[in-house]
Amino acid sequence: MQDLSPAKTWRLQKYRYRLLGSVCTNCQSNYYPYKAFCTKCLKENSIKEYEFKPFGKILSWTVINVAPKGFEKFTPYIVALVRLSEGPIILSQICDTTEDKLKTGLKVKAVFRKLAATDDTEIIKYGLKFEPQEL
Numbered sequence: 738m739q740d741l742s743p744a745k746t747w748r749l750q751k752y753r754y755r756l757l758g759s760v761c762t763n764c765q766s767n768y769y770p771y772k773a774f775c776t777k778c779l780k781e782n783s784i785k786e787y788e789f790k791p792f793g794k795i796l797s798w799t800v801i802n803v804a805p806k807g808f809e810k811f812t813p814y815i816v817a818l819v820r821l822s823e824g825p826i827i828l829s830q831i832c833d834t835t836e837d838k839l840k841t842g843l844k845v846k847a848v849f850r851k852l853a854a855t856d857d858t859e860i861i862k863y864g865l866k867f868e869p870q871e872l
């Protein structure tokens with residue numbers, strides 16, 4: 738279930754509103770989401786924050802017709818595995834297109850959109866989705 742509590746939303750906004758991950762200064766491995774420790778070279782104190790470029794390509798996708806709480810208003814919507822141009826693979830919603838226009842390798846870019854909303858608390862959560870680079 739999606740946690741829409743105001744405290745958690747506020748605490749994580751830095752990471753949700755930007756493609757903020759981390760990079761190891763020793764072996765240059767990059768991570769999204771942020772990792773505080775490099776699991777590749779295991780060197781201590783080698784991690785620093787890194788903002789990824791907002792571009793990627795679709796690897797695979799599916800259409801969500803029965804959504805979890807908070808996402809009901811957005812059905813049907815597309816969720817895809819997106820490989821960022823700098824390597825990490827992330828799961829994200831795809832917006833401003835339809836399924837028939839998608840294909841493996843389609844170039845997408847990150848955009849700021851409404852992610853979820855609940856009727857009971859009236860909390861709206863914003864964050865990043867991806868849209869095709871060429872509309």
Ligand SMILES: [Zn+2]
Nearest residue numbers: 761764775778
């Ligand atoms: Zn490393």
